[in-house]
Amino acid sequence: MPPRFVTATMLGWARCDHCGAINRRVTRDRCRCAVCGATLPRVEETAQERRVVWALLLAAFAFYFPANLLPVMTVANLGRSEPSTLIGGVIHLYVVGSWGLATIVLVASVLIPFAKMVVLGFVLWVSGTRRRRWQPVAVRWLRWIAWLGRWSMVDVFVVALLAAWVQFGEIAAITPGAGTLAFAAVVVLTMVATERFRPRWLWWESDFDGT
Amino acid sequence: MTEHENLLTQLPEAQPATPSGAGFARWAIWLLPITALVIAFWVGYQAWRDAGVTVSVRFPTAAGIEAGKTRVRYKEVEVGRVTAVTLDPALDQVVVTLSINRDVARHLRADARFWVVKPRVTARAVTGLETLLSGAYITFDPGKNGARQSHYQGLNEPPLVSAEGGGKRFVLTSRTVAPLEVGTPLYFRGLAVGEVVGAALDPEGTLRVSVFVRAPYDEQVRVGSRFWVQQAARVEIGGRGIVAEVASGLALLHGGIAFDWRPPWGDAAQAQEGHLFPLYANMQEAENPAPEFRLIFRLRLPEGVSGLYPRTPVFFSGFEVGQVLGVLPRFDERTERVSPEVWIEVWPERLDLPKEEARVQAIFAAWVKEGLRAQPKPMSLLTGQKMIDLVFVPRAAPAELVWEGGYPTFPALPAAFDEVARTVTQLATDLRDAPWKELVTELRDAAHGLRALLDAQDPRSAPRQLRSVLQRTDRLLAGLERAPQEVMSTLAQVRETLATLENLTASLAEDWGEQGVPRAQLQAVLQSTQRAARAVELLAEALARHPESLIRGKAR
Numbered sequence: 001m002p003p004r005f006v007t008a009t010m011l012g013w014a015r016c017d018h019c020g021a022i023n024r025r026v027t028r029d030r031c032r033c034a035v036c037g038a039t040l041p042r043v044e045e046t047a048q049e050r051r052v053v054w055a056l057l058l059a060a061f062a063f064y065f066p067a068n069l070l071p072v073m074t075v076a077n078l079g080r081s082e083p084s085t086l087i088g089g090v091i092h093l094y095v096v097g098s099w100g101l102a103t104i105v106l107v108a109s110v111l112i113p114f115a116k117m118v119v120l121g122f123v124l125w126v127s128g129t130r131r132r133r134w135q136p137v138a139v140r141w142l143r144w145i146a147w148l149g150r151w152s153m154v155d156v157f158v159v160a161l162l163a164a165w166v167q168f169g170e171i172a173a174i175t176p177g178a179g180t181l182a183f184a185a186v187v188v189l190t191m192v193a194t195e196r197f198r199p200r201w202l203w204w205e206s207d208f209d210g211t
Numbered sequence: 212m213t214e215h216e217n218l219l220t221q222l223p224e225a226q227p228a229t230p231s232g233a234g235f236a237r238w239a240i241w242l243l244p245i246t247a248l249v250i251a252f253w254v255g256y257q258a259w260r261d262a263g264v265t266v267s268v269r270f271p272t273a274a275g276i277e278a279g280k281t282r283v284r285y286k287e288v289e290v291g292r293v294t295a296v297t298l299d300p301a302l303d304q305v306v307v308t309l310s311i312n313r314d315v316a317r318h319l320r321a322d323a324r325f326w327v328v329k330p331r332v333t334a335r336a337v338t339g340l341e342t343l344l345s346g347a348y349i350t351f352d353p354g355k356n357g358a359r360q361s362h363y364q365g366l367n368e369p370p371l372v373s374a375e376g377g378g379k380r381f382v383l384t385s386r387t388v389a390p391l392e393v394g395t396p397l398y399f400r401g402l403a404v405g406e407v408v409g410a411a412l413d414p415e416g417t418l419r420v421s422v423f424v425r426a427p428y429d430e431q432v433r434v435g436s437r438f439w440v441q442q443a444a445r446v447e448i449g450g451r452g453i454v455a456e457v458a459s460g461l462a463l464l465h466g467g468i469a470f471d472w473r474p475p476w477g478d479a480a481q482a483q484e485g486h487l488f489p490l491y492a493n494m495q496e497a498e499n500p501a502p503e504f505r506l507i508f509r510l511r512l513p514e515g516v517s518g519l520y521p522r523t524p525v526f527f528s529g530f531e532v533g534q535v536l537g538v539l540p541r542f543d544e545r546t547e548r549v550s551p552e553v554w555i556e557v558w559p560e561r562l563d564l565p566k567e568e569a570r571v572q573a574i575f576a577a578w579v580k581e582g583l584r585a586q587p588k589p590m591s592l593l594t595g596q597k598m599i600d601l602v603f604v605p606r607a608a609p610a611e612l613v614w615e616g617g618y619p620t621f622p623a624l625p626a627a628f629d630e631v632a633r634t635v636t637q638l639a640t641d642l643r644d645a646p647w648k649e650l651v652t653e654l655r656d657a658a659h660g661l662r663a664l665l666d667a668q669d670p671r672s673a674p675r676q677l678r679s680v681l682q683r684t685d686r687l688l689a690g691l692e693r694a695p696q697e698v699m700s701t702l703a704q705v706r707e708t709l710a711t712l713e714n715l716t717a718s719l720a721e722d723w724g725e726q727g728v729p730r731a732q733l734q735a736v737l738q739s740t741q742r743a744a745r746a747v748e749l750l751a752e753a754l755a756r757h758p759e760s761l762i763r764g765k766a767r
Contacts, residue, residue: 021223022222023224027225030227030228031225034225035223048237051237054244055240055244058243058244059247062244062247062250062251063250065251066250066254066255069258070258082279182251185247189247
């Protein structure tokens with residue numbers, strides 16, 4: 001089956017990500033840009049890069065559970081300390097009748113981080129199997145989660161602000177809990193994973209670039 | 212663009228680079244998710260451990276308990292929290308769901324007890340003040356036996372004794388009312404060594420009091436130890452004199468239970484946990500306890516008797532063998548009289564009788580046939596205390612033990628004290644009703660007769676002596692009539708007068724007899740005088756014994 005398009009790799013070229021110079025590839029081994037000396041992406045290293053993204057994604061997924069189940073902050077009020085978790089907060093909001101607020105928190109803090117990881121996993125899978133019909137879907141979703149990434153840290157910032165503001169000793173104090181750290185880890189790891197994913201992996205017919 | 216096209220043919224050649232690291236570097240990236248997983252699992256495990264074990268406890272009320280806020284503490288260390296407060300389906304109780312740290316919950320046993328700590332003010336102590344600010348919390352005693360349960364019944368009140376302190380529980384049984392409540396202190400020789408931890412009535416109506424004796428004093432509880440109720444203060448005026456006791460310390464406010472052991476009280480071995488002891492009403496009873504084995508008799512006394520109360524002793528040939536249980540009035544339809552019915556219990560062991568009820572009943576039945584009767588008697592004239600004496604009456608009217616309503620009726624005699632009282636009263640009445648006027652009149656008549664006789668006789672030979680004697684007698688009698696109180700002082704005069712009179716008349720008789728004076732007349736006068744004198748003497752004696760009755764008679 002002839003390729004749908006031609007890439008630099010297929011022609012035996014490699015574009016340097018740093019200076020943009022097109023180098024001619026003489027070996028499949030790791031090589032450097034003749035102009036700036038930066039390491040050129042290699043076909044084999046693409047697989048390695050994908051492994052890195054997978055690892056980041058799995059690590060983010062591992063932190064997702066403590067992020068939701070551990071208290072994100074502890075409110076100490078007149079001697080009673082009250083740890084609250086994300087899920088617990090959602091349930092509490094729902095029970096007290098603020099189902100709208102509960103939905104917002106649920107979507108923003110629970111569902112979206114999960115959706116991001118699922119989408120990234122799906123994109124990685126698509127880039128591995130190279131199924132053509134999923135490629136446009138995957139690339140659209142990838143752009144969407146990259147856009148969403150900028151809002152992901154809102155929860156962490158809220159907790160950080162509250163913890164900084166509410167410090168009145170015995171009367172009231174808010175301290176961030178372990179859940180916040182886990183949540184931040186989820187967000188950072190997904191963001192890094194998203195950044196390291198190169199959308200061009202999706203379009204390649206094979207790791208061999210046709211040579 | 213075109214000027215660059217040929218550049219494609221002159222592309223720079225990529226420079227060889229140091230080959231990427233060994234195989235390890237390629238796979239090292241997997242350490243990241245593995246580390247993440249390890250951290251997540253570790254944190255998850257900690258969360259699971261801290262999340263704790265769910266235990267539900269039922270309380271009568273959820274006052275002060277709030278889901279999510281109320282803490283569970285053990286020795287003032289927070290070990291859990293209340294996660295939910297719900298009502299049980301029957302709306303009888305509140306089900307409080309607790310989440311207790313796993314490593315603490317491991318120590319919960321089947322007999323664990325949960326209670327709410329909140330401010331409490333009792334006569335003994337003020338507790339839980341610290342909860343005024345922080346709110347009530349739930350605490351527990353982990354218990355000792357059995358496996359952990361998922362449902363417990365909470366206590367309404369904090370238990371006074373925690374199992375952690377060490378000590379033993381014992382059970383006291385009492386047939387009478389004991390002024391006790393949970394927390395009543397337990398004293399051993401004046402030192403508070405424990406408390407009452409519970410009191411309940413068993414189906415037979417026996418009061419069962421659970422007490423806890425703290426270590427190391429629990430060793431002082433012997434198998435033969437005796438427990439008694441220590442009242443705050445007690446004064447008993449009984450046949451044995453006046454006894455006063457004042458308790459020490461808190462017992463003054465609350466009363467208490469005391470226990471002790473002395474050599475004659477039986478086994479000195481240490482009592483085991485849960486040992487049953489009788490609880491005596493007071494120290495005297497503990498020292499001389501009423502045996503368990505008893506016979507109950509009913510006495511029908513012919514007349515009302517004062518001074519018979521519950522615990523009045525029953526004696527049998529000098530031994531205290533029982534006590535009065537109660538005195539009830541009974542109306543007799545036939546005679547239309549109210550007479551007392553006295554219930555007594557008799558302890559056959561005190562008479563060394565066998566411990567078989569049928570045997571002892573038979574023995575008593577035989578004794579009654581031989582004349583054994585119950586009779587109320589004074590025990591102490593000083594205090595008016597009575598007793599019931601079981602005495603053999605010789606030639607008693609035949610009687611038997613009569614069974615009525617499940618209890619035998621013991622034949623009874625009228626109160627012995629009442630016989631004496633009746634005699635004395637009769638005497639007083641007789642004295643009061645004595646014909647004083649007539650006696651005095653008679654005496655005066657005699658004096659007049661004597662004077663008339665003397666006047667009729669030769670005044671020469673009638674000595675002035677005699678005249679003066681008569682005058683004195685007259686005065687004496689007048690005084691006697693006026694003031695009975697003066698009788699005692701005048702009695703001497705009367706005696707003197709009579710003696711003189713007798714001498715005189717004797718000499719007169721000699722003189723007059725020769726002169727033909729009617730001797731018989733003189734004799735009659737003398738006899739009359741003597742009778743009067745005797746009457747006065749009797750009166751004086753009676754007055755010496757019972758002056759009051761005379762006053763009462765006079766007042767009438």
